[in-house]
Amino acid sequence: MASIDAVLLDIEGTLSSQSYVSKTLFPFSRARLPGYVAAHADDPAVRQILADTAALAEHGEDPVAALIRWIDEDRKAAPLKAIQGRIWDEGYATGALHGQIFPDSLAALRRWQAEGMPRHIFSSGSARAQIQFYRNCQEGDLSKLFDGHFDLTVGPKVEPASYIAIADKLAVPPARLRFFSDNPRELVAAEAAGVQVIQVIREDTAPDPRFVQVYSFDEAPVWKD
Ligand SMILES: [Mg+2]
Numbered sequence: 294m295a296s297i298d299a300v301l302l303d304i305e306g307t308l309s310s311q312s313y314v315s316k317t318l319f320p321f322s323r324a325r326l327p328g329y330v331a332a333h334a335d336d337p338a339v340r341q342i343l344a345d346t347a348a349l350a351e352h353g354e355d356p357v358a359a360l361i362r363w364i365d366e367d368r369k370a371a372p373l374k375a376i377q378g379r380i381w382d383e384g385y386a387t388g389a390l391h392g393q394i395f396p397d398s399l400a401a402l403r404r405w406q407a408e409g410m411p412r413h414i415f416s417s418g419s420a421r422a423q424i425q426f427y428r429n430c431q432e433g434d435l436s437k438l439f440d441g442h443f444d445l446t447v448g449p450k451v452e453p454a455s456y457i458a459i460a461d462k463l464a465v466p467p468a469r470l471r472f473f474s475d476n477p478r479e480l481v482a483a484e485a486a487g488v489q490v491i492q493v494i495r496e497d498t499a500p501d502p503r504f505v506q507v508y509s510f511d512e513a514p515v516w517k518d
Pocket residue numbers: 303304305306307474475476
């Protein structure tokens with residue numbers, strides 16, 4: 294593959310475990326959502342999240358009910374991501390929750406950092422939630438291993454325009470950016486934007502023969518000239 298100026302990384306199923314997010318983080322936020330909203334009813338940020346939820350929800354639907362339904366449907370809705378990030382903050386603060394990272398991901402991030410290769414995340418979790426997740430890993434605060442965070446505010450992960458926007462913000466030509474993800478729909482979108490793509494195979498990821506694949510970042514291709 295051609296040499297690059299930066300890597301762009303998915304979280305769930307790529308740097309970290311998809312099942313950890315779906316089986317630990319999501320149920321944590323679902324169980325605590327009604328109580329969190331009730332306890333922060335006067336917080337302007339929470340009120341704004343509820344107003345944004347109502348604007349996206351079905352007509353007349355209770356915002357809290359809509360948020361819970363969206364968790365069950367794995368909807369990538371910005372107000373849901375915002376409230377989840379706040380609920381997870383509390384979990385990290387009390388030690389009830391931790392971030393999670395695969396050992397080979399951690400080794401690769403440290404290696405790339407030492408080599409001067411910029412490392413950015415593109416995840417549907419809010420940028421705030423991404424930082425909190427890696428700040429609170431069992432291995433310690435890993436948040437400094439990343440140079441930047443992109444979330445759905447840049448656009449959906451399945452739209453080429455989102456990857457063009459990211460390359461633009463990084464001032465890197467799309468062809469000199471390499472995106473790692475387990476999700477073929479994201480990889481198709483990134484490739485259509487001219488970004489180099491590699492499918493990371495973890496857990497129960499189905500290998501897609503359209504893409505170069507790695508089973509561990511230990512085997513991620515070299516990118517220097
Ligand atoms: Mg993923």
